[in-house]
Amino acid sequence: MTEPFSLSPEAAGPHLHVARRSLERLKTVPELAQRYAGRGELLDLDDLAALAPLVKDDLNTALAHLEPKAEHGATWLFQSGGSTGAPKLGYAPTGFYMAGVHAQWQPLDRADVFVNAWGAGRMWGAHFLVAALADLAQCQVIALGSVSEGEYAEWLAFFAARGVTAIGGTPSVLRLWFAHARAAGLSLPALRKVLWLGEAWQPRIEQDMAVVAPQARRWGMFGSTETWVVGTNTPDCPDDTFHPLPEQLVHVGPDELLDFTTLDPEMLNPVLRYRTGDAGRLVACPCGRPGRAMRVLGRRDGVVQVRGLGLHVDDLVARVEQEPGVSRAQVLITRQQGRVSGVDVLLLTAGGAAVDVERLRGELLSATFTLSTAFLHDPESFRLRAVDALISNDRTGKTSNSVVREEP
Numbered sequence: 190m191t192e193p194f195s196l197s198p199e200a201a202g203p204h205l206h207v208a209r210r211s212l213e214r215l216k217t218v219p220e221l222a223q224r225y226a227g228r229g230e231l232l233d234l235d236d237l238a239a240l241a242p243l244v245k246d247d248l249n250t251a252l253a254h255l256e257p258k259a260e261h262g263a264t265w266l267f268q269s270g271g272s273t274g275a276p277k278l279g280y281a282p283t284g285f286y287m288a289g290v291h292a293q294w295q296p297l298d299r300a301d302v303f304v305n306a307w308g309a310g311r312m313w314g315a316h317f318l319v320a321a322l323a324d325l326a327q328c329q330v331i332a333l334g335s336v337s338e339g340e341y342a343e344w345l346a347f348f349a350a351r352g353v354t355a356i357g358g359t360p361s362v363l364r365l366w367f368a369h370a371r372a373a374g375l376s377l378p379a380l381r382k383v384l385w386l387g388e389a390w391q392p393r394i395e396q397d398m399a400v401v402a403p404q405a406r407r408w409g410m411f412g413s414t415e416t417w418v419v420g421t422n423t424p425d426c427p428d429d430t431f432h433p434l435p436e437q438l439v440h441v442g443p444d445e446l447l448d449f450t451t452l453d454p455e456m457l458n459p460v461l462r463y464r465t466g467d468a469g470r471l472v473a474c475p476c477g478r479p480g481r482a483m484r485v486l487g488r489r490d491g492v493v494q495v496r497g498l499g500l501h502v503d504d505l506v507a508r509v510e511q512e513p514g515v516s517r518a519q520v521l522i523t524r525q526q527g528r529v530s531g532v533d534v535l536l537l538t539a540g541g542a543a544v545d546v547e548r549l550r551g552e553l554l555s556a557t558f559t560l561s562t563a564f565l566h567d568p569e570s571f572r573l574r575a576v577d578a579l580i581s582n583d584r585t586g587k588t589s590n591s592v593v594r595e596e597p
């Protein structure tokens with residue numbers, strides 16, 4: 190029986206040679222060869238569903254060995270996966286596979302004036318990926334990147350003067366733009382399109398959009414630096430539901446864990462049953478577009494989104510619990526109106542042992558890429574403190590590695 194895939198066997202079949210090639214490449218990676226040993230031909234979707242999934246750092250291990258190079262143009266390196274130590278790498282050719290995205294999804298057109306507010310630099314992919322989409326749409330582009338707290342009002346006035354019709358960023362960044370505009374009483378009457386990628390949508394943004402730019406609608410992409418863009422949605426789709434691209438094969442495995450297999454022959458990353466840690470379902474989208482859409486239910490792997498970056502909470506807790514004197518640790522994530530305002534590591538010490546909290550905090554901040562990047566402008570929002578008790582769920586009595594607290 191064919192397990193649930195986003196494509197029918199008939200639609201996927203002619204493109205499975207790409208998956209076969211990924212399998213052959215993965216078999217050459219010494220650390221991964223064992224798991225694929227004895228695997229014969231990959232002839233159909235049942236064979237694919239029987240392969241072991243790639244998890245967490247497997248793809249980085251494979252890329253370190255394979256070092257793929259683009260057929261045409263440059264090979265770009267982006268930060269990808271893993272949350273401790275140096276950035277792990279994902280690869281992509283110039284163009285970032287956006288021709289396939291543009292074939293399915295055209296939020297921008299030649300008449301648009303588009304602000305690209307995804308951060309540029311630091312090996313982040315989204316800014317360049319969306320620039321490639323704008324190139325295909327032939328619109329006007331304002332390559333803004335990230336701005337600091339004092340700069341919003343000035344830039345918003347510039348947007349209004351330029352008749353900006355579209356803006357894009359992670360939901361955390363978009364929330365700040367619309368909140369600042371609303372607080373300052375500024376409006377962007379020409380704005381029609383809000384593109385987003387990198388985190389779940391935040392409904393709070395829509396409340397501010399309704400005041401600041403009543404004509405604006407959200408247009409979402411779902412993906413990761415390993416898979417690149419997997420699917421897209423429109424204002425007519427629920428914000429958690431995406432239509433997969435035909436060159437992205439989505440599979441729902443045990444515990445509703447999603448895995449992704451590329452059917453794009455240009456793809457440099459050998460994405461073969463790669464699990465991002467997201468859970469989901471294949472559904473019919475209420476927008477009425479035919480085919481199987483992917484509804485994303487959130488993470489199942491101890492990864493929490495912090496300002497658009499994935500924080501591996503279990504890794505962080507394990508690191509802190511290695512510290513002499515620490516008996517248990519817990520990560521407390523505080524969110525204000527949908528945005529992460531701070532991360533606290535709570536420490537339970539053994540028999541009142543003294544722990545050098547400041548030293549440990551400094552070490553964690555410099556060793557954890559997600560934290561140092563997310564809190565670049567406000568490092569004081571990452572804190573470490575000894576407590577008398579960790580936070581438990583009163584109903585279940587469980588103490589999990591992470592707790593999210595919402596503040597008004």
Ligand SMILES: [Zn+2]
Nearest residue numbers: 426474476478
């Ligand atoms: Zn839809």
